[in-house]
Amino acid sequence: MVESEAFSTRTAAGRLLTLLVVGFLPWTIILVNGQFTFVFSFGLVNTNPFHLTNLYDYLTQFTLGLPRSLQAWPASTLLYIGALVSAATGFTGHEDERLTGGLLVFAGGAQFYLTVGLIASLGTRVFPLGMIALWTVAWWGYGPALKRIFRHDE
Template identity: 40%
Template sequence: MPARSVTRLAVVLALLAVPWSVQTFVGARPPGFVFAWGLLNFDPLSVTFLWDFLFRYTMGLPDYILAWPLSVACYCVALASAAVGYLFDREDPRVTAGLLAAAGVAQLTLAQEFSFQPGRAGWPLGTAACWLVAWWVYRGRDAPAD
């Protein structure tokens, strides 16, 4: 197996550690951090996993919140593509990069819509991270030869 496929998988997997969106509020309230796996708040300290958020706490929330699970779905398929590349050397880098780009667009939508609310701002770190990985790791890579 090529050593680069291990690096690509590790870099895509590392996106789980990046806050995809940092949500700030006017006043002394600490920011909230949206990750691919959940929401981390510090006032009070709490973690809400994406699964709980989707199936327990979504009643009455605005539609733009659905950009979060959409971005996670794109990311999960990109991660699966990178894993297939590592395990079987059959990754199509255009697919992985495209899915990371789509995940970034969805996160940008989430941060933008959050920012339209008075006294709030959303900072799309996940957009930048996904786009950077898609560009830096997968630029110039063609489809696998058959």
């Protein structure tokens, strides 16, 4: 294997691993009356009583009549999955870093919209870890590629 190919493979593996870690973090932590709800990419976890509502059940059973901002969570998960798939193409040398980074920026934006909506509707404490993590990975792993989107010299 050529040295640049090994570097490229290590870079792709590092980015993909980082993205996978982000997927297992709680994206939003909601504190209402001393009770925590953790919003993960795959579902909601309530602490009292302990219960997991997976994303599929949320979409098919619980979204009717909810504010639009609460529908941003599934959208951010879909954008995140797109970024994972795009990052995985880095192993074949076909990743478009602008696409991966852009999907992460938009996934973080959807989490921001969710956070603002939760604060407005519940008037509660909301901690947007997913937004911070998604935007940090976009900046750290894909910042130069994202900057190239707006430059006209290429």
